Amino acid sequence: xxxxxVENAGEVGRYFLENLAALERAALGRIxxxxxxxxxxxxxxxxxxxxxxxxxxxxxxxxxxxxxxxxSVRFRPPLNISGKEIDEALRRLEKSL
Numbered sequence: 001x002x003x004x005x006v007e008n009a010g011e012v013g014r015y016f017l018e019n020l021a022a023l024e025r026a027a028l029g030r031i032x033x034x035x036x037x038x039x040x041x042x043x044x045x046x047x048x049x050x051x052x053x054x055x056x057x058x059x060x061x062x063x064x065x066x067x068x069x070x071x072s073v074r075f076r077p078p079l080n081i082s083g084k085e086i087d088e089a090l091r092r093l094e095k096s097l
């Protein structure tokens with residue numbers, strides 16, 4: 001059985017980034033600079049304190065997010081993640097805001 005991990009990372013990664021960008025637009029300045037490639041994605045928050053609080057809420061909501069630099073959060077979901085799982089992650093991210 002072929003897993004198509006590279007193709008999935010590209011397809012689902014585009015979907016993830018498009019929806020993170022929509023979340024950025026809806027967040028009215030609380031999130032900026034959504035970026036990524038494949039399933040690796042990152043975004044910026046206003047400062048380190050806000051980033052750390054957001055990461056803690058993400059963790060409480062079942063999302064593992066990594067700190068990166070002074071105000072960035074990055075995500076590295078598994079290569080076999082589905083669109084349905086991305087939708088659930090996006091709901092949890094929105095709740096974490």
